[in-house]
Amino acid sequence: MSLEEYGKKRDFSKTSEPKPETKDSGSRIYVIQKHNASHLHYDLRLEFDGVLKSWAIPKEPPTKPGVKRLAVQTEDHPIEYARFEGNIPEGEYGAGTVEIWDAGSFDVVERSDDKYLVDIHGIRLNGRYYLVKFRGSGGDKNWLFFMRTG
Ligand code: MN
Numbered sequence: 001m002s003l004e005e006y007g008k009k010r011d012f013s014k015t016s017e018p019k020p021e022t023k024d025s026g027s028r029i030y031v032i033q034k035h036n037a038s039h040l041h042y043d044l045r046l047e048f049d050g051v052l053k054s055w056a057i058p059k060e061p062p063t064k065p066g067v068k069r070l071a072v073q074t075e076d077h078p079i080e081y082a083r084f085e086g087n088i089p090e091g092e093y094g095a096g097t098v099e100i101w102d103a104g105s106f107d108v109v110e111r112s113d114d115k116y117l118v119d120i121h122g123i124r125l126n127g128r129y130y131l132v133k134f135r136g137s138g139g140d141k142n143w144l145f146f147m148r149t150g
Helices: 003-009 079-083
Strands: 029-036 040-048 051-057 068-078 086-088 096-112 115-121 126-133 142-147
Touching (some): 003 068, 040 068, 040 079, 040 096, 051 079, 068 079
Antiparallel strands (some): 029 040, 029 096, 051 068, 068 142, 086 096, 096 115, 126 142
16 A cells, blocks of 8 residues: 555645655665554554554564464555654544554565565564564555564
């Protein structure tokens, strides 16, 4: 899902969230934002191709192997969004509070259309992680996010 979709969902005269612009940060940004909206969730964002690829994780992200989390892909976010914390006003898309839950960088080990293998260098999350698209029910937005075992 594109950055254009990000722009369409938001009224930038009302929300202080960053405007939809592509940018190369010079490194690969990793961030997880705890988003207390209508449902509390965790937004995982990884920098690829000048944008933040994004997934919403309904439960606390795995900090050790053995836990697999559903990660629902959402629209790409602008690079600037990695630093966003604050309140999205009532009535706006994603209304609620956003706080940075973990942040750092990552390296790409392997990447294909339905699989990302990355080394995450954060504080809470540190190690090799998989994002794997799974087939079957729920359309094409559902991925599994987990830490590599062994
Ligand atoms: Mn969110």
